[in-house]
Amino acid sequence: MLTRALIVVLVILNLGVALWWLLRGEPVSEPAASPVGVAQLEVLPATQAPPAAATPLNAAPALPAVTPPAAPGAPPQATTAVADAPAPTAVASAPAPAPVAAVPAPAAAPAAVTATPTPRPAHCVSLGPFADRAAAQAAQSRAGGALRGARLREVADAGATRYRVLLPPAASREEAQATVKRIVAAGVSDYYIIAQGEETNAIALGQYRNREGADRRLAALSAAGFKATMVASGGDGSAQWWLDATLADGTDAAVARQRSGAAQQRSLECARLR
Incomplete structure (x- = not known):
C-alpha cells in the first residue's frame, strides 16, 4: 500500500516538472555592463530615412563624431545621440562597351588569269x-x-625548165675557197666551184626543175648571210608576174x-x- 502511494507521488512530481519546463519563458540575458568612462551610443528611431544624396566617387566618407572619454571622477556628461552617417552611395558606372570584333576584310577576288594566245607563225x-x-x-x-x-615580182623566163642557184664569181680561186669554208661553217651542203667558162670561180649551190625549190634555196642562203642569185634556163624568154x-x-x-x-x-x- 505504501509502495503504491510513493509511485503515485513520483508520477505527480514528474508531471509537474515537465509542465513547468514547458510553460517557462525564454531566459532574458542581461546586457553586458559597459566599461566605466566610455560614452554610449544610442540609435534614435526615425520615422522616415532621408533620401541618400549621391556621393561623388572621389569624396571621402564622413567620419562619425566621437565624444572623448570623461576624466576620472568627473560627472558623467550627457550622451549625445549621433545619427548613423548615411553609407556612401555607389554610383553605378555605365558598363564599358564590349570590344568590337575586328571583321576581316574580304579577300580580294583573284584576278582572272587571261591566257595569252601563242602567236601563229x-x-x-x-x-x-x-x-x-x-x-x-x-x-x-x-x-x-x-x-x-x-x-x-617579175619572172623573166617564165617557160624555163631548169633553175640554178649560185654565188657570183669571186676575184680569185683562193677567195672562192674562203667563201666555201664559210658556206660549210653555216651548215650549207651541195656546192662546188666552177672552174671554167664565163662563170669561173662562181659557186654553184644547186639546180632545180621547178622554181619553188630554187626559191627555198635562195631563202635559206639569204638567212645564212649569202647573196645568191637564180639563173633560169630552157625558157622562151616570156615574162610573168607574181x-x-x-x-x-x-x-x-x-x-x-x-x-x-x-x-x-x-x-x-x-x-x-x-
Whole structure:
C-alpha cells in the first residue's frame, strides 16, 4: 500500500516538472555592463530615412563624431545621440562597351588569269602568174586585207625548165675557197666551184626543175648571210608576174587565191619578203 502511494507521488512530481519546463519563458540575458568612462551610443528611431544624396566617387566618407572619454571622477556628461552617417552611395558606372570584333576584310577576288594566245607563225604565199604588171596590181587590190606586205615580182623566163642557184664569181680561186669554208661553217651542203667558162670561180649551190625549190634555196642562203642569185634556163624568154605576200591572221591561202583571182598559189619563204 505504501509502495503504491510513493509511485503515485513520483508520477505527480514528474508531471509537474515537465509542465513547468514547458510553460517557462525564454531566459532574458542581461546586457553586458559597459566599461566605466566610455560614452554610449544610442540609435534614435526615425520615422522616415532621408533620401541618400549621391556621393561623388572621389569624396571621402564622413567620419562619425566621437565624444572623448570623461576624466576620472568627473560627472558623467550627457550622451549625445549621433545619427548613423548615411553609407556612401555607389554610383553605378555605365558598363564599358564590349570590344568590337575586328571583321576581316574580304579577300580580294583573284584576278582572272587571261591566257595569252601563242602567236601563229607567219605564212607567206606567192600568187600568180599574171600576164603583166597591171594584172598583178589588180589582183592585189581584190585580195584586200587578206594579204599583208604584198610585193610584185617579175619572172623573166617564165617557160624555163631548169633553175640554178649560185654565188657570183669571186676575184680569185683562193677567195672562192674562203667563201666555201664559210658556206660549210653555216651548215650549207651541195656546192662546188666552177672552174671554167664565163662563170669561173662562181659557186654553184644547186639546180632545180621547178622554181619553188630554187626559191627555198635562195631563202635559206639569204638567212645564212649569202647573196645568191637564180639563173633560169630552157625558157622562151616570156615574162610573168607574181604577187608575194604574208597571209593575214586567220586567212587561208586558198581564200586569198580566190579573192585575188590567181590561177596558182605557192608557198614562199617569209625571209624573202624582208
